Amino acid sequence: MLPLRTFALIALFIFSGVLAAFVFGFDLKDTVQPLEYDDEQEGLEDQVVIKFSHVTSEHTPKGLAARKFAELVEARTNRTISVEIYANGSLYNDQDEQQALKENRVQMIAPATSKLTSQFPKFQILDLPYAFSSYKEVRKAYEGSIGRTLLAELHTSEMKGMGFWYNGFKQMTSTTKALLHPADFEQMHFRRMPSPVIERQFQALDASTSLLPFNKTYQNLNVEFIQGQENTTSNIYTKKMYETQDHLTVSNHGYLGYIVLTNETFWKNLSHEQQKIIESSLADTTDWIRRHSIETNDAHLRELKRTESISIHYLDKEQQEIWRHALEPVYIETEKFTGRELMQELNQIKDQ
Numbered sequence: 001m002l003p004l005r006t007f008a009l010i011a012l013f014i015f016s017g018v019l020a021a022f023v024f025g026f027d028l029k030d031t032v033q034p035l036e037y038d039d040e041q042e043g044l045e046d047q048v049v050i051k052f053s054h055v056t057s058e059h060t061p062k063g064l065a066a067r068k069f070a071e072l073v074e075a076r077t078n079r080t081i082s083v084e085i086y087a088n089g090s091l092y093n094d095q096d097e098q099q100a101l102k103e104n105r106v107q108m109i110a111p112a113t114s115k116l117t118s119q120f121p122k123f124q125i126l127d128l129p130y131a132f133s134s135y136k137e138v139r140k141a142y143e144g145s146i147g148r149t150l151l152a153e154l155h156t157s158e159m160k161g162m163g164f165w166y167n168g169f170k171q172m173t174s175t176t177k178a179l180l181h182p183a184d185f186e187q188m189h190f191r192r193m194p195s196p197v198i199e200r201q202f203q204a205l206d207a208s209t210s211l212l213p214f215n216k217t218y219q220n221l222n223v224e225f226i227q228g229q230e231n232t233t234s235n236i237y238t239k240k241m242y243e244t245q246d247h248l249t250v251s252n253h254g255y256l257g258y259i260v261l262t263n264e265t266f267w268k269n270l271s272h273e274q275q276k277i278i279e280s281s282l283a284d285t286t287d288w289i290r291r292h293s294i295e296t297n298d299a300h301l302r303e304l305k306r307t308e309s310i311s312i313h314y315l316d317k318e319q320q321e322i323w324r325h326a327l328e329p330v331y332i333e334t335e336k337f338t339g340r341e342l343m344q345e346l347n348q349i350k351d352q
């Protein structure tokens with residue numbers, strides 16, 4: 001006679017074996033057969049992945065727009081197109097993202113328009129100091145003939161221009177002293193984006209510049225290689241530049257916005273329907289970020305004030321006029337690159 005405990009163990013062993021056979025099948029061959037056809041798997045090979053690389057934080061206008069765009073595309077394609085976002089330059093920084101796009105290592109990027117000026121000099125028009133005095137004027141440029149001319153410029157490259165995204169007006173920050181008058185810039189060294197107009201802007205203020213990637217700006221301010229920089233309040237706040245900068249002047253002297261780019265070959269290989277969905281998602285995102293970018297920059301300015309580690313200065317009317325006047329010579333030099341026609345179109349926007 002088997003003891004009761006041993007009998008119970010043997011019974012449990014046999015029972016688990018039978019149960020396992022029912023659950024996993026009696027024939028091992030079955031487990032390595034292809035999966036049964038299932039509606040939801042249809043077109044799995046057609047799954048499209050868009051790698052979207054950018055250099056700012058997820059909380060900036062560009063970070064928020066990229067997220068919104070991804071949500072819209074994924075919802076409208078039932079996730080047959082997915083958008084993977086790589087923020088903060090985690091995949092490519094602003095110096096190599098255009099090359100990565102051209103080689104289809106990423107399928108979308110949204111660099112500041114200033115970062116296209118070396119290859120496409122007409123883009124310099126958007127970097128002119130005081131080119132725009134309101135959000136309405138920026139929109140007219142992006143959505144009107146200036147925007148169309150600039151998008152057409154890209155036709156010979158492997159990059160397809162999809163539209164413009166908004167960030168905000170640029171403000172000046174500095175380590176040592178408040179920048180209230182053009183003379184305050186003398187002998188100072190600033191970080192700048194790769195745009196000849198921006199270089200000329202600082203030269204007109206008797207300041208020198210170094211071209212530095214966005215993600216190296218904090219470090220270079222920290223070691224005092226540069227003593228100042230210009231950016232939107234959103235980029236200044238999210239990059240914690242207030243930790244290294246004592247002064248911020250609300251100068252609104254220039255506008256920082258983006259061009260959304262995709263790889264031309266990648267685009268051509270999409271179906272017409274896929275292209276339509278991406279275009280409509282992008283248009284809706286653009287409309288959304290145009291409004292939200294203003295709120296985001298305002299909110300980040302309030303956050304900067306709350307930190308109390310950076311003094312915020314506003315220019316009065318007279319000071320603004322002095323800055324404007326000091327920066328006028330930049331227009332004459334820039335017209336050689338943009339052409340007269342584009343300059344006239346800019347003037348028409350200002351006059352309206």
Ligand code: LMR
Pocket residue numbers: 055056062094111112167193213214231235256
């Ligand atoms: C910068 O380099 O300061 C900006 O272009 C960063 C960005 O993408 O907003």
